Amino acid sequence: MVFNLLRRYCLFASLSLFLLPGITLAHGGVVEEDDLCVINIGYLKAHFKIYVPQQTGHDEYCEDIPIRGESVFVMEYQHDGLSEAEIDFRIIRNVTGKSTFARLEDIRAIDDIDAITIHYTAPTVVPDVFTLLQSFDEDGEYIGIVSAARTDTGKVYTAVFPFEVGYIGVGIWPWIIAGLLLLQLNYFFMSRRRTKGAAIAAAVIVLSTLPTGNVTADEKSWASSAGYFRVQYASDLEPIAINKIHSWVLHIESADGKAVTGAKISIDGGMPEHDHGLPTVPRVIEELGSGRYRIAGIRFHMGGYWELRISIDSGSHRDDVLITLEL
Amino acid sequence: MAATNKSRRRWLILIAATILLATVWYSWQRFRNPPPWSDEERNLIASLWIENLQPLPPDATNAVADDPRAQALGHRLFFDVRLSGNGMISCSTCHQPIRHFSDGLPKGVALGISKRNTPSIVGSAYSPWLYWDGRKDSPWSQALSPLEDPNEHGSDRLKILSVIASDAAYRRAYESLFGAPPDLSRQQDIDRAFANVGKAIAAYERLLKHGTSRFDEYVVHIEAGGDSLNQNIFSINEIKGLRLFIGEARCTECHNGPLFSNNEFHNTGLLSIAGETPDRGRIDGVRTLLADPFNCFGEFSDDPTRACSELRFARMGAELIGATRTPSLRNLVNTAPFQSKGQFQTLLEVLQHYNRAPLAMIGHNEAKALGLSNWELRNLAAFLHTLAAPIAADQHWLQPPPID
Numbered sequence: 001m002v003f004n005l006l007r008r009y010c011l012f013a014s015l016s017l018f019l020l021p022g023i024t025l026a027h028g029g030v031v032e033e034d035d036l037c038v039i040n041i042g043y044l045k046a047h048f049k050i051y052v053p054q055q056t057g058h059d060e061y062c063e064d065i066p067i068r069g070e071s072v073f074v075m076e077y078q079h080d081g082l083s084e085a086e087i088d089f090r091i092i093r094n095v096t097g098k099s100t101f102a103r104l105e106d107i108r109a110i111d112d113i114d115a116i117t118i119h120y121t122a123p124t125v126v127p128d129v130f131t132l133l134q135s136f137d138e139d140g141e142y143i144g145i146v147s148a149a150r151t152d153t154g155k156v157y158t159a160v161f162p163f164e165v166g167y168i169g170v171g172i173w174p175w176i177i178a179g180l181l182l183l184q185l186n187y188f189f190m191s192r193r194r195t196k197g198a199a200i201a202a203a204v205i206v207l208s209t210l211p212t213g214n215v216t217a218d219e220k221s222w223a224s225s226a227g228y229f230r231v232q233y234a235s236d237l238e239p240i241a242i243n244k245i246h247s248w249v250l251h252i253e254s255a256d257g258k259a260v261t262g263a264k265i266s267i268d269g270g271m272p273e274h275d276h277g278l279p280t281v282p283r284v285i286e287e288l289g290s291g292r293y294r295i296a297g298i299r300f301h302m303g304g305y306w307e308l309r310i311s312i313d314s315g316s317h318r319d320d321v322l323i324t325l326e327l
Numbered sequence: 328m329a330a331t332n333k334s335r336r337r338w339l340i341l342i343a344a345t346i347l348l349a350t351v352w353y354s355w356q357r358f359r360n361p362p363p364w365s366d367e368e369r370n371l372i373a374s375l376w377i378e379n380l381q382p383l384p385p386d387a388t389n390a391v392a393d394d395p396r397a398q399a400l401g402h403r404l405f406f407d408v409r410l411s412g413n414g415m416i417s418c419s420t421c422h423q424p425i426r427h428f429s430d431g432l433p434k435g436v437a438l439g440i441s442k443r444n445t446p447s448i449v450g451s452a453y454s455p456w457l458y459w460d461g462r463k464d465s466p467w468s469q470a471l472s473p474l475e476d477p478n479e480h481g482s483d484r485l486k487i488l489s490v491i492a493s494d495a496a497y498r499r500a501y502e503s504l505f506g507a508p509p510d511l512s513r514q515q516d517i518d519r520a521f522a523n524v525g526k527a528i529a530a531y532e533r534l535l536k537h538g539t540s541r542f543d544e545y546v547v548h549i550e551a552g553g554d555s556l557n558q559n560i561f562s563i564n565e566i567k568g569l570r571l572f573i574g575e576a577r578c579t580e581c582h583n584g585p586l587f588s589n590n591e592f593h594n595t596g597l598l599s600i601a602g603e604t605p606d607r608g609r610i611d612g613v614r615t616l617l618a619d620p621f622n623c624f625g626e627f628s629d630d631p632t633r634a635c636s637e638l639r640f641a642r643m644g645a646e647l648i649g650a651t652r653t654p655s656l657r658n659l660v661n662t663a664p665f666q667s668k669g670q671f672q673t674l675l676e677v678l679q680h681y682n683r684a685p686l687a688m689i690g691h692n693e694a695k696a697l698g699l700s701n702w703e704l705r706n707l708a709a710f711l712h713t714l715a716a717p718i719a720a721d722q723h724w725l726q727p728p729p730i731d
Contacts, residue, residue, distance in 0.1 A: 049688075051599075051688055053598045053599050053600075053601075053688070054601050057598060057685075058596070058598060058685035058686060058688070060686070070601060070602070072599055072604055072605065072688065074605070074688060074689055076648075076689060076690075127610075127614075128607075128610055128645065128648050129607070129610075129648055129689045129690070131604035131605055131607075131688075131689060132604065133602070133603065133604050242583060242584065242589065243583070243584055243589050243590065245455075245636050245637060245640065274580070274693060275691070275693070276646055276693060277642070277644070277646060278642065279589075279591045279592075279642060280637075280640035280641065280642055281640050281641070281642050282640060283640070296636070296639075296640065297636070297639060297640025299640075301581075301589040301590075301591040302580045302581065302583065302589060303579065303580070303583065304580070
């Protein structure tokens with residue numbers, strides 16, 4: 001036990017030592033934040049990664065690419081602004097002589113940028129995620145330049161990130177660091193798995209004590225989280241089966257048993273154990289009077305534990321009801 | 328004295344050997360004979376049975392969907408090479424009856440190379456969404472796209488309508504179904520007649536349904552109270568594969584129901600193929616679909632109510648990045664290579680991919696690593712082979728119509 005703790009401490013200490021200079025080496029616009037490779041295009045952020053799928057499969061690189069070949073650059077937007085911005089992406093040979101310290105000023109100082117450009121994607125609006133394909137035939141130093149022009153304000157934001165392709169001559173230390181990191185990661189994941197397992201077990205216990213939705217037209221009434229409303233539902237599909245689009249009639253009462261009319265209702269939900277939402281966007285299509293509302297477009301596409309969150313705004317109160325079902 | 332000692336030792340060895348053999352035998356039996364199905368497992372197995380498939384619901388957007396005249400017209404159109412830019416490509420070039428209406432290639436090859444793997448048409452009328460990215464919401468609307476795709480048929484709607492006008496049998500069939508021929512000076516008439524061509528092809532495609540597989544025979548056997556182990560329909564490995572399929576391997580989360588598909592869109596962390604960026608999947612498919620004049624909301628749909636119970640509630644959002652449609656697993660052994668870009672040649676490769684569940688290149692891989700052994704993956708593959716079945720359609724629909 002003591003040995004274990006000691007080993008852990010030594011690992012941590014050695015790692016921190018090696019990681020410190022690593023942070024200062026962050027290349028321009030691309031940085032590692034909480035284990036995630038991030039590109040900062042002005043205030044617009046995206047998860048950044050590079051693959052060489054045909055050679056190294058699912059291995060992700062943050063900026064330096066260890067191997068020549070067909071690379072896929074991916075920017076997964078963390079900011080909606082990027083979905084609407086015009087993005088252009090340029091890759092040039094690094095002729096600035098400043099290696100990894102090249103900045104936008106150095107690039108602006110280049111006379112004929114087209115002569116050293118090896119990739120250019122003209123400004124386009126690409127929603128959700130940006131990808132591009134570029135083959136590198138030569139090892140060497142390159143610079144990526146990404147600009148995002150907001151179509152509403154017309155402002156342009158730019159990120160510059162120098163990177164290397166091929167053998168990166170830094171000696172044996174990175175390997176040792178990588179080895180230690182692996183050990184540490186392994187340790188981290190082992191301990192995390194344990195706690196995750198415990199968390200799942202706890203969740204299962206909690207869930208098994210939760211009332212599960214009765215799938216026949218149920219008389220059960222579900223209380224909203226702050227207690228303002230009580231909700232019953234009846235499904236036009238009985239019993240509720242997977243893969244069938246159907247509708248429900250909700251009956252909403254206030255805490256003192258009065259029908260709630262004219263409420264604004266929205267529906268969301270999903271399978272928390274699978275990290276996914278509903279396959280459809282159900283919504284109220286008709287208010288039937290005396291606190292009853294028809295919700296159409298409900299479909300469940302897997303067996304298992306589902307949650308449906310009904311948000312109710314009656315004008316005087318706003319509250320959520322969580323309906324759970326086991327299909 | 329020495330002799331007694333020797334014989335006693337011999338006895339001891341004999342007893343030890345017997346115990347060892349018995350243990351080995353017992354473990355072998357345990358290994359050979361999996362336990363009988365629990366009630367829950369039986370229900371899950373029955374939910375996959377082809378007999379539990381609902382009758383094909385009517386397609387309100389296609390007034391001729393179940394009209395025998397449209398089926399016959401669609402049958403001819405499906406095999407007609409005149410509906411192509413070079414006079415050599417028909418729907419059956421890629422959707423080959425002999426290959427379960429797919430083509431055995433990673434991606435379709437016609438005039439050029441298609442964007443994705445050719446899916447089988449069999450049973451497709453059951454799906455609310457068509458194409459791997461779900462960019463179509465009806466079989467008739469789907470049938471229009473390849474005709475004008477430069478890499479596929481490479482024709483266009485005007486040329487296709489002129490083929491119909493120039494063929495007496497086509498003209499008769501068209502007019503009896505849809506009335507007067509289109510006024511080719513009016514774009515709306517052209518588009519409507521083009522949609523009608525798709526509706527006839529879809530009427531034919533609706534006839535192609537999945538037949539009874541060995542798996543279905545096994546379900547009949549155990550539903551009738553037969554011994555789940557001692558029978559000559561399923562081998563021990565196939566039974567083990569089925570148990571994994573409905574249990575530990577979590578396949579039925581998406582491949583559920585009698586067609587082994589929830590017809591939904593999932594990101595499963597596939598690698599992009601050489602020369603391409605990762606497939607964006609449904610996130611683009613749903614946008615294309617909403618902008619498509621031939622969708623369920625469009626003026627060429629025959630449903631006056633425009634109920635569109637699926638399209639109306641279609642979801643957008645980040646979950647759809649890199650998500651492709653769950654394909655049916657029925658007959659998949661006849662539809663290799665697998666996945667939307669034909670990434671995998673063998674079932675075992677597919678299963679190994681799901682077993683690892685790597686992080687997705689774009690979006691979020693919904694699958695979780697399974698941690699199954701190679702033996703278990705082989706059993707799963709053995710089970711998947713039992714889903715092969717002949718197509719449940721009259722033989723004459725499976726070959727080109729006789730020329731009259």
